[in-house]
Amino acid sequence: MQENGGFILIVSTGLILIIVIALIILFTTFQNKKNILVEERKRTKEEFERTIAETQIEIREETLRNISWELHDNIGQLLTLAKIQLQSATAEDIQEVSKTITKGLTEVRALSKLINPEAMSTIDLRDAVQLEIDRFNRLNFIASTLEISGQERDIEQKSSIIIFRILQEFFSNTIKHSRASQLKVSLAYSNAELLIIAKDNGVGFSSEEKKEGIGLINIKNRAKLIGAKVQFNSEKNKGTALEIHYKL
Template identity: 70%
Template sequence: MEQEGVQSGVESTLIFTSLLILLMTITVVVFFVVYQNRKNKLLQEQKDEKKRFEREIAETQIEIREETLRNISWELHDNIGQLLTLAKIQLQTTTKENINEVSQTISKGLTEVRSLSKLINPEAIKNIDLREAIQLEIDRFNRLNFIDSNLKIIGKELEIDKKSSIIIFRILQEFFSNTIKHSKASMLTVVLEYTLDTLIITATDNGIGFAAPENTNKGIGLENIKNRAKLIGAEAKFSSKKGAGTKLSIHYKL
């Protein structure tokens, strides 16, 4: 009887041990499958995010080109065209007294052509330098008397990823466009502030402002700016009140 009891106990122990090992094996397999699924899902999300980022870069470059072509069209018609017309009129009535005026008009026309050549160059978009690109926009606004604009640099300038620069520049272009078309502002100020690890960009106008998006299109525009900022790990914030202007702040980790 004792042997039967001992044998029964051994069998019970073996069964229990086998079940425990089986349970542990199943648990390990389940954890491994769950881990692999999560890993594969994360990798797929990273691939999708990379594709989305590259697609956004391509779309942004196209938008910058389209905006640039619109700017060139305006400058050719409203600025260079007027300068050439004025030069033609001055040449028709040229005297020794006004020869200097003719020369100055032609010089202004040449300066405008050189500025346009920078905008036309496709490499300027691919290898965009953020400060220079913003300065070109600021200079154009001032030349054409769109709005009194200025750019300020605070701190030591640091190198910025080229693709991030394209996104940031397009965000600012959207803000500039809204300011000039809708805000009724007379002044626009852009500040690039470099700290040890962050670039803080602020664009401020003194226009009519807004309390909240007044229509769907404006709301979509604001969301587009915020979503584009997220793509490069930046944060975009708006602050505005009716009658008190609008401010866009972008915080970008260097």
């Protein structure tokens, strides 16, 4: 009986040791995986913050390029025209000179909204897109419209920055490469998502063609950071459309 009792004790002790060792291994494995997950989350957060910072810089650079162009070509031309008008102006011509100067002041006020760093760091998606649309129309780049439908809802600030940069890239390609005469942008709000569609009536491209400069991979990677999905639809000589699906 004592031998049986001793055997049972040894077996029991062995089983307990095995269970303890297994628990230690499981706990260690769990802790290691937890630490790896924490590190991955930290890296993801750092990458996200870095991308946001880079995107803000890109937006500012694009905005400053636009401002530089407008100062040189648009406002510069208006001031030159006003100077020429003044040199040969009569009393009857003063009204035309006044109109030219007023137009120049309007352009300067529009630029002041874009150059404000605080405005760019607290960007509102609708206002930012509207400023771009207004600029295209003001400078006769392309006939542009913005349509809003559904009940507007607040969008997380960093998501707004990413979405606006994606649209900015699309706008840039439309103006530089599409030879389009019209650009239509719509923001459609629903309970589940915000659907953004930007469409031009330019030359488009077929699925077999490689569209240089469109930056599709870059755009998709940006969208992925905020849990959004993007899709390009294009047909030869029928324009290009960009769809952004952002979950609210």
